[in-house]
Amino acid sequence: MWRKKIVVAAAALALTTTVSGCSGSGGDGQDGKDASGLTTATIALSNQQNQSYLPLILAQRLGFFKKQGLDVKIDNLQSTSQVTDALLAGQVQGMIGFFDHNLDLQAKGKRTESVIQLLQAPGMVEMARTDESIGSPADLRGKTVGVTALGSSTSYLGDYLSLHDGVPLDQTHLVAVAAGPTFVAAFQHHRVDAGVTTEPTISTLLQKHLAKITTDMRTLAGTKAALGGPYPGTCLTVQASWAASHKDVVQKMVNALYASLQWIETHSATQVTDQVPADFYAGSGKQNYIQALANEMGMYDPTGQMPTDAPQTVLRVLSAIDPVVKGHSIDLSKTYTDTYVQQASQEAGHAAK
Structure with a gap:
């Protein structure tokens, strides 16, 4: 059976927006100073309402970037591929997305x-329609699986979960349905049989009794059970060449995000x-949003450092399902660094004394 990958037209309706208090595009990608003397930088992401991105949103809204002398603008783009393209073109200085994209x-x-x-866990679940007799990824043979975008981390994990449970990649159909309302509509109108998504979409589907959880990767334990090891989620990714010539800006970005992670660690949902x-939380309601967040607070990485053995798990997963990675020699030591966050932790420790 050939594999059919379809992009749902509704997903294309999402327009580039910015977080409240943020605006602008990456421009020519050159950091400079704003009218207040702050160093300007742009960070891109896709689907900013995803709870996985809260450390970035809070770093801005709580003033952690400004405390570091940064004026950070957030570009909310339509897809993961657009975010990656913007980074590689130098239109933005950083991107928030899954670590696996670096490989x-x-x-x-x-x-x-x-x-x-x-994130120290993906913060994702695989869900199946409540009217389908799907109890695990093993039941997805011949089924249509919704993901946020083709080539996204939801598609990587959707593929791997099926393959791991004995379903060949050409026996499932991936469909891009974005997230939020379009993902919910895909379940409601039976465009998909199952799907991989994040909060608050998860809780909205559960609240509407449209879906049930078949695989839960919102915690370290759940992730290890599903994937055989730790699989880190979102991170701040930069071009290595840009980081080499802007170490001070990278350090300030990391300092702000580390402060945000520490703030989340000490506050309730x-x-x-x-x-x-x-x-x-307009779509799910504030109380449902709070409950959804409470269910996955453990996915945030308070240390900001790469979990032990996590890069190896990611390489194993991608080598099984990503034709770009499969057969290639990947130098994992060049896909991440803990140097900046270790410095941030040290500085935060001194500041607390």
């Missing part, structure tokens, strides 16, 4: 690196939600 990019001859790990733009 994929290295296989393509690009040199990027994660400089701080925001309710307190975190109180700092989030209201439109982030």
